[in-house]
Amino acid sequence: MILRIGQLQRRLTDAVRRTLASEGFDLSEGQLALLSALDCGETYPAAVARRLDLSRQAIYRVTKEMEKAGFLTLQDDGDRGNQKIIVMTARGEALAMAAREALSQAEAELGRIIDIESLKRLLMQLDREETV
Numbered sequence: 452m453i454l455r456i457g458q459l460q461r462r463l464t465d466a467v468r469r470t471l472a473s474e475g476f477d478l479s480e481g482q483l484a485l486l487s488a489l490d491c492g493e494t495y496p497a498a499v500a501r502r503l504d505l506s507r508q509a510i511y512r513v514t515k516e517m518e519k520a521g522f523l524t525l526q527d528d529g530d531r532g533n534q535k536i537i538v539m540t541a542r543g544e545a546l547a548m549a550a551r552e553a554l555s556q557a558e559a560e561l562g563r564i565i566d567i568e569s570l571k572r573l574l575m576q577l578d579r580e581e582t583v
Contacts, residue, residue, distance in 0.1 A: 463557050470553035476546050481513045486522075486550060493536045495528075522546055 464480060471478055488502040500510045514537055517523045522543035528534040539547065561567070
């Protein structure tokens with residue numbers, strides 16, 4: 452079952468990436484994961500690393516890729532010395548809006564295939580078991 456859930460996640464991710472690519476946003480899987488872990492406004496790389504269970508070095512590498520593509524900037528945090536903050540650019544905001552729409556479309560397609568309420572109940576149960 453876990454393998455099947457992983458396959459489902461992979462298919463949803465691929466569908467979102469294809470939709471975004473058709474709109475001119477060609478993202479790697481890592482870039483899409485980073486995007487999904489960002490807060491609105493400013494986000495600390497360490498917070499993203501915790502959310503994605505990745506090293507800060509990996510987050511900085513992907514952040515630099517996205518900065519080069521014009522989606523993000525990495526700015527000094529004036530309040531915390533040598534810490535950096537990830538901030539979305541206008542292009543990054545457009546990407547985030549397109550990604551939300553692409554995910555919504557993928558979820559709607561999934562809902563036509565399976566009973567979405569059953570999936571929601573399964574996910575809630577998995578969340579409960581994860582917190583135990």
